[in-house]
Amino acid sequence: QVQLVESGGGLVQAGGSLRLSCAASGRTFSGQTMGWFRQAPGKEREFVAARRWSGGNTYYADSVKGRFTISRDNAKNTVYLQMNSLNAEDTAVYYCAVDQKIYSNDYVPRIYYEYDYWGQGTQVTVSS
Secondary structure (H helix, E strand, O other), rough: EEEEEEEEEEEEOOOOEEEEEEEEEOOOOOOOOOEEEEEEOOOEEEEEEEEEOOEEEEOOOOOOOEEEEEEHHHHHHHHEEEEEEHHHHHHHHHHHEEEOOOOOOOOOOOHHHHHOOOOOEEEEEEEO
């Protein structure tokens, strides 16, 4: 079992920044993939960013590339999502997730049902 707790959401003006945190506990290991997703009202949950817990490449949705950065702090067992240049289309509930499957190549899961554990979500609202 893995427990994930997100924090850092809130209300921000367009053009502003927020940093989301996802604290992980329980059965975590270096080969797992950490992902961030978001879900706006009436829309499907969509991929935002991901990386292996052990490091390596990072992956982003085209809509956030160049504005968002996923990072992790091993000592704190925490993954972050730094969000800059926010706009109204970024308004959503943001979730972090863990996929514990081990992949032999550079494949990174980008669909929500590929992930095994989820946090409770944190609301991000961008006012225009």
